[in-house]
Amino acid sequence: MSVNSFPHDSFKDALAANVAYIKDFKYSELTGTAQQGLAIVTCMDSRINPLSVVGMKSGDAKILRNAGARVTDDVLRTLVLATYLLGVERILIMPHTNCRMAQVDDVEIHREIDTKYGIDTSEIEFKTVPDQRLALIEDVQKIRSYSLIKSGVVVGGAIYDVATGKITPVDC
Numbered sequence: 001m002s003v004n005s006f007p008h009d010s011f012k013d014a015l016a017a018n019v020a021y022i023k024d025f026k027y028s029e030l031t032g033t034a035q036q037g038l039a040i041v042t043c044m045d046s047r048i049n050p051l052s053v054v055g056m057k058s059g060d061a062k063i064l065r066n067a068g069a070r071v072t073d074d075v076l077r078t079l080v081l082a083t084y085l086l087g088v089e090r091i092l093i094m095p096h097t098n099c100r101m102a103q104v105d106d107v108e109i110h111r112e113i114d115t116k117y118g119i120d121t122s123e124i125e126f127k128t129v130p131d132q133r134l135a136l137i138e139d140v141q142k143i144r145s146y147s148l149i150k151s152g153v154v155v156g157g158a159i160y161d162v163a164t165g166k167i168t169p170v171d172c
């Protein structure tokens with residue numbers, strides 16, 4: 001297998017920042033167990049800092065992210081591991097306001113990428129969200145009813161407001 005050299009130029013800011021980060025690194029003693037027993041499933045949106053949103057820090061919680069904060073097969077796989085082996089006892093599904101995934105449908109995204117780049121992405125299901133509240137309820141219930149999630153784990157849904165930082169719990 002041939003490999004390419006690491007693209008240093010593209011990551012120069014991140015590498016420089018890491019040099020500073022490790023100077024007073026204070027998490028050496030942590031294990032992989034979530035100390036606050038929490039997992040958060042949220043969107044990849046760059047406005048969300050999940051640990052800060054709930055007043056936590058490194059070591060406290062498992063963070064799972066994807067476009068739209070959807071409960072996919074891979075999220076379920078990860079939550080099985082997290083609940084049985086990594087101390088997770090409560091799961092918060094946290095989509096957000098102003099999410100692009102809740103503003104367009106799959107057809108529009110396929111069309112936009114095709115128009116801009118000439119690439120046909122139709123083999124991918126983007127899992128856009130026509131009704132954010134309904135999708136949240138379905139995703140929360142999907143975890144609750146999944147037979148392989150550890151019993152007794154509590155699952156809740158809340159929507160994060162990108163304009164205020166507030167999370168609003170939703171009955172699911």
Ligand SMILES: [Zn+2]
Nearest residue numbers: 043045068099
């Ligand atoms: Zn989003």
